[in-house]
Amino acid sequence: MNLREWMGRKKRDGCGNGPDYSFAFLDDVSKREIRRKILKAVAIPGYQVPFGSRELPIARGWGTGGLQITLSLVLPEDILKVIDQGCDGSVNAVNIKRFIQAVTGVRLTTDTGEATLIQTRHRVPEEPMTDAQILILQVPYPEALREVEPSERVTRRMHAEADYSRMWLYLYEDIVKFDEITIGYRYPVTVNGRYIMDPSPIPRWDIPKLHMAETLFLFGAGREKRIYAVPPHTPVVPLEFEDFRFRVENFEGKACARCGATDTYLDEIIDDATGRRLFFCSDTGFCDKRCGE
Amino acid sequence: MKITSDETAMQRTFRCLLAAMSRPGRIQVLPSTLEGGGGPREPLFLVLRSLLDQEVSFAVTGVDRTDALQAIIAGRTRCPAATIGEADYIVVAGGDSDGEILGAKRGTQQYPDTSATIVFAVRSLLAPDSRRPAAALSGPGIRGEILLGPIQGLGPRELEHLRTLNTDFPMGVDAVFIDERGRILCIPRSTKIRIQEN
């Protein structure tokens, strides 16, 4: 019996312990709550909506927030792509994909252009997405201000008052110390001129893709129990100073050793034998497409 | 795995709502798999059933408000009824609340999501005389500006009321408009409404 058959098995001889899971795993009450919260998130771009996050068969911190969003809106006719660090074949992406397919029967793809739903951890695909697609991002830390303030009560108040002075001070101190903003990934952004938002641990390379996009971006933090969103055509601006600009990662003079791309985010691989460094596209689906696979 | 048509109809309805909420002013069409006889209220019931249950509350107001309508909604969703000031969802039957929606809850600065969603049940989102727009909308989800055609069966001052409710962003309400043919359109609080002078 495969996973899909097992999930659908009816209750065993009246003892009530059989799986008998429903479409998209979550029960109706859970789905409705998540739907209500998603709509609120879309209506208040960048604001973190608290939700009663459910436990899933995937561990907390492994994409349960993104997964709950996906499960509350997925349709049997959807074409799903799941990536982890840009890679379709990464173990966690495969595990999540396998689970969603088992409880919904959706078709899977690695082609960004073909997908209707994409669930991702730490990357936005290189290929521009359209208004017919939704990108669902898995989020470990929904609170961008957590770097400067550990207490949720305090950060709530800071957001309510749009009091972001400590965040700006943090950037300023960084510059004093290093003469540069040293934030790598999870670069804080201002959404629609109001909320400072954590864009999830995507590299800075992906931040410009969120700005005035065609696509709806939904963010789910399962462990921290927050949902937030960036609607299409919404300004998403990284925090920067006039004389210290936000910059994406520098891959100057480097190219993908496989497809030759010079305009993608690259993974740096250390070749065991020689200690030589090689670069490959982080977005494996995009790289495959270029290689004609 | 059992996939009941009702489960997928609910997901389909929600996807439609989500598309409408993320692209304010643009009309979406609900899935045609309407339950029951497909009467003029079925699109409304479909939307309410995809969102409402015992965990939230609703109120009915508007010129077409009846106790029977309230009872049907409560019966189909198991959602408890509440006053306008407390309800999480306010159904404006007949599209004209006569200012009642001004009493809707708008959330707090810390939790602006604890606000009401206003569901306008209107006759048609495509009025025959669609040359004169009712309003121009701009904001997140809208490229530049979008013109909102006149909505048949919407009270003359409802858009103005929405604008009043949404002056203190992020506090405010989000509005869903549903017509009798299953078309829907949303105006979230983040949308700027510029009412066209006629």
Add this chain to the structure above:
Amino acid sequence: MGYVAVKGGVEAIENACRAFVRERTKGTSTPLAVEQIRDRLFLLVDRVMGEGSLYAPDLAAMAIRQAAGDTLEASFLLRAYRTTRPRLGYSIPRSSAGMRVIRRISAAFKEVPGGQILGSTNDYTLRLLHFDLDKPSKAAGPDFSGETGDDPRDGEPLPGTFPRVIDILRRENLIVTPKRREDEPEAMDITRESLLFPAPRSAALQTMARGETGGLLLMAYSNMRGYGNIHPTIGELRVGYMPLCIRHPSSGEPYTAGEVKVTEAEILAKFTDETEGPRFTVGYGMCFGHNEVKAISMAILDRSLQTGTNATPSEDAEFVLSHIDGIESMGFCNHWKLPHYVDFQSDLDRLRRAKEIHESQGMDGKKKA
């Protein structure tokens, strides 16, 4: 080449899963029966039901077997299963005065009405390894062990219920009356609504009742050791069965659907003199199954969270309640095993840039802290 190493894919996952099953079932011993785990390792089952937030002894035993005895993993299996079950109704609140008690002690008084009932406990055993535990003979171990098969009650039946020590003190006006803040709901449900701060007491208690035993113990221990000053006296500790009453779905009549084994702890702590004159304050703990360390820790934390100052970690509601869930904390801890190379690459880019600036400014050799 490194590139393919991250592409484990389906096959690698399936092999890893199979390897675990193989390891769990290796050797020649008799396969573990669910009943055996349920009956013989009942304290483990109780702990998993509490942390898994689902009262189902058979399912908990199944989960323990499947998780090869890992309590975090077993509780996680129960929680994930719980997500898929519809909520059919809500139980009616009941006073624990109606508990069918199998053990109750008070440290506050030498004698209490109804008596001190030791029931079954490990407290007084000599912690000597029993090499011949399985032998049925009476000579197998010291009499205190409780493992000899004797009925510790000598056949004398216990009364159904006992008066609560705390109620006796309350009648004498020695204890503060708990007050619900006006804006607090009757009982919040953190599985339906996200926990927000300030958290209502009901939400705090629910979070702790689902908390990981070790996590609660750590926080409570820090308080009793000195990072805090609760200095509790155990007013009463009870183990027993609480009737589960619900309303009949059609008639609305209340009826008892079954009973749930729980541990309840009430601690008395330093007195206040706020509104009603000097009185003792109380901390309350209750959890599924027989788990005394958890119930006592919870009661201490319930009291320390009411202190109102955030002077120590155990007094800070956000600190305590955000960090005691076993399923959340173990999930996040384990997630660091996932690849993070995209993020690391981004950090590397910033580090190289910072070094470049540093070197161009001729600050070589002057290491910064």
